[in-house]
Amino acid sequence: MQVDWIIKNVNLATMQDRGGTPYGKIEDGLLAVHNKKIAWLGKRSDSPVFKNTTVIDGDNGWLTPGLIDCHTHLIYGGDRAEEFEKRLQGKSYEEIAHEGGGINSTVTSTRNASNEELLASALHRLKQLHAEGVTTVEIKSGYGLDLVTEVRMLKIARDLQNQLPVTVKTTFLGAHTLPPEFNDKDDYIDFICQQVMPEIHKQNLADAVDLFCENIGFTSAQSKKVFEAAKQLGLPVKGHVEQLTYSGGARLIAEFNGLSADHLEYLADDEAAILKQNNVVAVLLPAAFYYLHEKKIPPINALRKANVEMAVATDCNPGSAPMASLLLAMNQACVLFELTPEEALFGTTNCAAKALGLGEHKGQLQTGYDADILLWNIHHPAELSYGINMNKPQRIWVGGSDVGGDDVSTS
Numbered sequence: 001m002q003v004d005w006i007i008k009n010v011n012l013a014t015m016q017d018r019g020g021t022p023y024g025k026i027e028d029g030l031l032a033v034h035n036k037k038i039a040w041l042g043k044r045s046d047s048p049v050f051k052n053t054t055v056i057d058g059d060n061g062w063l064t065p066g067l068i069d070c071h072t073h074l075i076y077g078g079d080r081a082e083e084f085e086k087r088l089q090g091k092s093y094e095e096i097a098h099e100g101g102g103i104n105s106t107v108t109s110t111r112n113a114s115n116e117e118l119l120a121s122a123l124h125r126l127k128q129l130h131a132e133g134v135t136t137v138e139i140k141s142g143y144g145l146d147l148v149t150e151v152r153m154l155k156i157a158r159d160l161q162n163q164l165p166v167t168v169k170t171t172f173l174g175a176h177t178l179p180p181e182f183n184d185k186d187d188y189i190d191f192i193c194q195q196v197m198p199e200i201h202k203q204n205l206a207d208a209v210d211l212f213c214e215n216i217g218f219t220s221a222q223s224k225k226v227f228e229a230a231k232q233l234g235l236p237v238k239g240h241v242e243q244l245t246y247s248g249g250a251r252l253i254a255e256f257n258g259l260s261a262d263h264l265e266y267l268a269d270d271e272a273a274i275l276k277q278n279n280v281v282a283v284l285l286p287a288a289f290y291y292l293h294e295k296k297i298p299p300i301n302a303l304r305k306a307n308v309e310m311a312v313a314t315d316c317n318p319g320s321a322p323m324a325s326l327l328l329a330m331n332q333a334c335v336l337f338e339l340t341p342e343e344a345l346f347g348t349t350n351c352a353a354k355a356l357g358l359g360e361h362k363g364q365l366q367t368g369y370d371a372d373i374l375l376w377n378i379h380h381p382a383e384l385s386y387g388i389n390m391n392k393p394q395r396i397w398v399g400g401s402d403v404g405g406d407d408v409s410t411s
């Protein structure tokens with residue numbers, strides 16, 4: 001068999017089938033890469049003969065798929081450290097939002113920032129994610145809330161893909177909050193549906209459409225209008241739903257066969273089955289729960305019982321989750337939401353790929369899948385969720401190319 005390179009003396013966490021062998025693991029495995037894809041993987045003892053190929057020694061470490069952060073607000077101007085201080089002096093996230101702070105304070109900073117400033121700060125955060133093994137990232141707009149700035153944000157998101165070896169999926173989040181120049185939420189929804197979304201679609205800047213269905217965001221009726229507009233344009237939908245209160249947004253996403261329902265702290269137990277029936281991935285965002293000091297965790301047992309795919313993401317944003325570490329999000333998902341480390345790793349590989357509509361190409365070590373692969377110097381994959389700031393991948397391959405890692409001495 002002719003391939004570009006193989007790696008042996010390595011264990012594989014294939015992350016193929018939930019409910020099968022833990023982590024889909026193959027000990028003393030071998031993996032071969034050809035033409036940017038995984039060409040063969042299995043037990044070393046079962047491997048075919050690979051002639052004239054580069055052989056890498058995995059030093060008895062573990063291979064996992066490249067990590068996928070399927071929910072971020074990576075691009076924004078300024079920061080909200082002073083708001084963090086106010087919250088610790090007793091003001092709630094909602095009170096700050098009602099006073100014109102919160103998301104709208106970042107809208108002002110983002111509108112005032114230059115493209116260069118926005119790119120540089122987002123690139124800094126993306127580098128932190130990438131150093132931990134993130135090879136695919138979703139990036140939302142939503143801090144522009146006018147045509148010019150939403151377009152600028154999404155163009156910068158697309159451009160980030162040229163700055164680092166990372167796949168970027170973009171999401172239009174026009175319905176994030178009511179911007180200061182509007183008085184009426186319905187008028188604003190009409191504006192984004194009729195003027196902003198079609199233009200963004202025309203310029204091919206968004207891969208999906210998101211919204212914030214919440215008392216400080218938009219009602220379920222307003223959210224429905226946004227989803228209908230997205231559907232007309234053939235764009236898949238997702239949403240920030242049931243985060244601070246119950247709003248019925250998750251049901252709406254299911255009705256539109258959306259990619260994912262995100263946050264879900266207030267999801268009703270019996271709605272888990274509705275998500276499953278419509279193939280909606282539940283995206284868990286424990287960093288926002290942690291920063292906002294929330295009390296109610298998502299109904300994990302109900303989601304588990306209904307066999308809903310659960311992804312885990314950073315939600316990296318300046319207000320509710322100023323955090324650029326997907327491994328820490330996995331740790332938080334375990335400690336705060338009681339996911340198992342295996343579920344957390346499925347959450348940032350297999351299930352996260354599905355949340356972005358990439359389930360056929362990414363998120364698993366599987367023949368024919370993209371060769372986005374990480375080599376970790378660990379004894380067990382549970383270590384990835386267990387340690388805080390203890391692990392970085394030794395080697396990172398994206399589309400089969402070696403793009404670095406923490407330990408170049410093994411090359």
Ligand code: NIG
Nearest residue numbers: 103212240288315317319320
């Ligand atoms: O995912 N929920 C709405 N959006 C973000 C927070 C945005 C912000 O506070 O700037 C979230 O938590």
Ligand code: FE
Nearest residue numbers: 071073240315
């Ligand atoms: Fe978010």
